[in-house]
């Protein structure tokens with residue numbers, strides 16, 4: 001039977017995917033109620049949700065998922081029965097130079113949320129009508145060689161960066177809370193997302209902002225690393241399907257069957273900008289491509305086998321890579337205030 005989420009707690013809702021999810025969800029389900037909990041780290045932007053301020057079914061709370069008392073109070077006060085958990089430290093480069101925050105937020109923070117959910121939903125209320133959806137990544141599976149089969153839900157975990165290891169640990173804890181305590185959990189492992197509101201340290205927004213300003217776009221190593229790119233609202237539609245119809249305790253891979261080398265992706269962006277801005281002094285944009293030393297331990301290839309979510313839940317991406325990238329470029333060109341804000345702190349240049 002389809003699960004009806006009514007009162008949601010969305011963690012990390014002021015970050016890239018969280019922001020898109022909040023907009024997607026409230027547009028599609030305007031009669032539901034949503035509380036966003038976000039610590040507003042460097043990656044979170046309160047302004048992303050400004051247009052929802054004043055809406056009676058929406059509230060924003062600035063706070064940390066590590067704050068157990070706060071999370072418990074929110075669950076009780078707003079009768080929350082559905083948690084959609086995006087909050088995380090998410091940038092691989094940052095995890096290489098400072099893993100501590102990743103272990104704290106991604107592992108301990110996820111555990112805190114699970115503890116609070118168990119306490120309120122199982123120990124205090126014994127209410128079976130609840131969901132905890134955990135948003136995770138394909139990076140938990142490690143790396144692929146050319147010709148290897150894509151990651152499926154049964155691929156063994158082999159995380160290679162502190163970021164991926166912290167997400168892998170959080171996936172295991174979610175699984176354990178389902179098996180041990182009977183919490184109604186689901187998990188999704190998604191490939192690389194792109195779209196509006198992505199922090200400009202990640203590859204696509206960084207490339208668009210640098211290219212349009214005539215600045216170098218760094219390409220790690222030979223640029224032949226392969227990622228499976230998915231438009232962010234295609235991720236969100238997958239999460240929506242899982243929350244409503246996914247089987248409890250299951251994990252679902254979400255991906256777009258869209259493998260691209262980093263270099264090819266940058267070439268496409270350069271050509272799109274040449275076309276969109278023919279009078280720019282920075283044309284041809286490919287002149288700004290600059291090769292830099294590769295990231296340590298850089299995974300070579302990710303690819304997602306999305307057959308489970310397609311067959312079980314009728315999933316399929318709505319955007320092609322061409323249509324999604326065009327929308328994305330258009331958004332960054334018309335929202336320059338997003339990436340020109342004075343408080344942007346760049347760190348590395350690559351997708352997580």
Ligand SMILES: NC(=O)c1ccc[n+]([C@@H]2O[C@H](COP(=O)([O-])OP(=O)(O)OC[C@H]3O[C@@H](n4cnc5c(N)ncnc54)[C@H](O)[C@@H]3O)[C@@H](O)[C@H]2O)c1
Pocket residue numbers: 011012013014015016017018037038039040041042043044045063064065066085086087088089090091105109135136137138167189190191192193194198199352
């Ligand atoms: N970006 C991708 O391509 C991708 C792909 C697959 C999965 N994911 C997963 O999706 C989720 C969201 O990713 P994103 O790219 O939107 O990340 P992001 O870095 O853009 O946003 C993370 C958000 O979490 C908030 N946050 C961080 N620590 C917090 C804490 N302790 N308490 C409360 N809030 C906190 C930040 O302020 C920010 O708003 C992450 O769990 C990530 O692992 C991302």
